[in-house]
Amino acid sequence: MSAVQIRTLESADVSAVLKVWNRALKRDPMNEGRFIGGVLCDADYWPGDDSGFFVAAHAGRPVGFLRAIIRRHSNDRVGVEPELGWIPVVAVDPEHRRGGVGTALMNAAIGHFKRHNRKRIWVCGNTGSAPGYVFPGVDKDAYAGGLTWFHKMGFRIDHESIAMARGTxxxxxxxxxxxxxxxxxxxxxxxxxxxxxxxxxxxxxxxxxxxxxxxxxxxxxxxxxxxxxxxxxxxxxxxxxxxxxxxxxxxxxxxxxxxxxxxxxxxxxxxxxxxxxxxRTVWFNWADDDVARFYGRFGLTATRQFAILVKDL
Ligand SMILES: CC(C)(COP(=O)(O)OP(=O)(O)OC[C@H]1O[C@@H](n2cnc3c(N)ncnc32)[C@H](O)[C@@H]1OP(=O)(O)O)[C@@H](O)C(=O)NCCC(=O)NCCS
Missing domain, CATH: 3.40.630.30 (Gcn5-related N-acetyltransferase (GNAT))
Structure with a gap:
């Protein structure tokens, strides 16, 4: 862990970060175009020391990352939600796990949120406010270890949501x-x-x-x-x-x-x-538990279950 440095995302990190993403988040592969569109083009993402996109570098190479979001622009008419922060994604390369890399990334993110006077942090968000959306929360099955880790980091499950699908x-x-x-x-x-x-x-x-x-x-x-x-x-x-x-x-x-x-x-x-x-199919990634009953009547079945987490600072 001593050889790992936590720093902000740099321009030349993109392909290495994508490698970590695709090795760590197997159920949610990411490609260059969507990463550029979803992160670098996001108006809430400001490159530089205060970007909130933390990279853990080992011998200069990214081995983990965590995106911490504060809104810089109004969420439509709701405003910038100044007390809230969001973590839409975190990942550590499988070869570098259980050595404190994730903890160091989380500590950097919490410091960032505190500097910006955030009181409540969501993983990953709520209906109507999920900036940087990749998935609704932690997939309980695909990322069971990630869920345990978030608990260890002081997050608790606020509610759950499910993904569903059926053939047409x-x-x-x-x-x-x-x-x-x-x-x-x-x-x-x-x-x-x-x-x-x-x-x-x-x-x-x-x-x-x-x-x-x-x-x-x-x-x-x-x-x-x-x-x-x-x-x-x-x-x-x-x-x-x-x-x-x-x-x-x-x-x-x-x-x-x-x-x-x-x-x-x-x-x-x-x-x-x-x-x-x-x-040929119809699917969605995010329905809160009660809405899932609605879709069940039309023969959709659950494909994934997500835990939406919260931590008060
Ligand atoms: C979640 C993740 C980022 C944790 O990274 P990490 O660098 O391994 O975490 P740390 O070493 O800081 O773990 C700190 C503590 O959390 C707990 N923990 C971490 N991973 C765990 C696991 N798979 N199972 C059980 N406990 C775990 C342990 O108590 C650990 O301390 P220990 O190793 O001394 O027992 C990493 O497992 C990962 O990339 N997972 C896949 C991606 C993912 O699940 N992301 C969440 C969806 S956004």
Whole structure:
């Protein structure tokens, strides 16, 4: 451990950090393009001594890293959340584990958070606020050792979330459509159109404050309106979902309109469209426990279970 130095991420570290990532986080491979997009292009990532991206270097070469995030820009209308910090990812090369490298990275991160007056740290975040999102939390099965380590570092499980999936080829659209309408409130489900964009954004800002707004704006800006559905009740937007290829979400219905099968009608139509666009599966990485029951009715099964952790400083 004495030969390991903790420092900020440097330009020339990228390929070595990616090597560590792919050796340590086997269930979540990372490539150069996504790393550059997700870290270096993130407006909250400021290169330099205060980047929060810590690298553990052994003989000058990265053998571990930890990303600690503080928001430098407002999370849509929610603000910069000045008391919060986030750790979206940490990894130590398998050959260098159990020698205190992870602990040294965590100590550096905690120092960083304290300098920035943070009171509560999340691994990795919550619905509406998960900056630097890679996965919702620690995969309890794939990274069981990582979970033990976080406990040792003083984190506790706040709640859990699950990833789910199913094939689309045998998704019975007719049966599920009938079921989703029976006993529910009839709403108009439609693809997002230019003349509804503003209503859609107003609905999101009010019903789902935070980073879903950013995700929706990115989607609309990309021009892929065909991957957004809205639900209208008496002409008012009461729910929506978006997806990317086979990757479903985010997805939400106004709290006061829940339990009236609006979500079911949205989901069935989304799967129909995903399949029509040649999607063979439908999957998502993040549903809080209670929402998982909803998807179970449509034959999705759990593929991963995540622990969302918290530590108060
Ligand atoms: C989690 C991880 C970063 C820990 O790195 P590390 O350098 O091995 O951690 P440390 O040496 O500082 O461990 C400190 C203590 O934590 C506990 N601990 C660490 N790894 C553990 C494991 N696999 N099983 C049980 N306890 C563990 C031990 O008490 C250890 O002290 P000890 O070795 O004296 O018993 C590393 O295991 C890793 O990269 N895992 C894969 C990636 C991952 O799980 N990331 C989390 C998802 S973001």
């Amino acid at each position: 080829f045998d998704f019975d659209v007719a049966a599920f459509t009938a079921e989703s309408r029976a006993g529910g409130t009839a709403v108009q489900i439609m693809g997002l159109t230019a003349d509804r964009v503003q209503d859609f954004f107003s609905f999101l800002a009010e019903a789902f404050p935070g980073d879903w707004n950013t995700a929706a704006r990115m989607k609309v800006r990309s021009g892929a309106l065909g991957e957004v559905l809205i639900a209208l009740l008496d002409g008012r937007v009461v729910g929506y979902c978006q997806w990317e290829g086979e990757h479903f979400g985010p997805f939400g219905v106004r709290p006061e309109v829940r339990n009236r099968k609006v979500g079911a009608q949205l989901f069935v139509e989304a799967v129909r469209r995903i399949r029509a666009a040649d999607g």
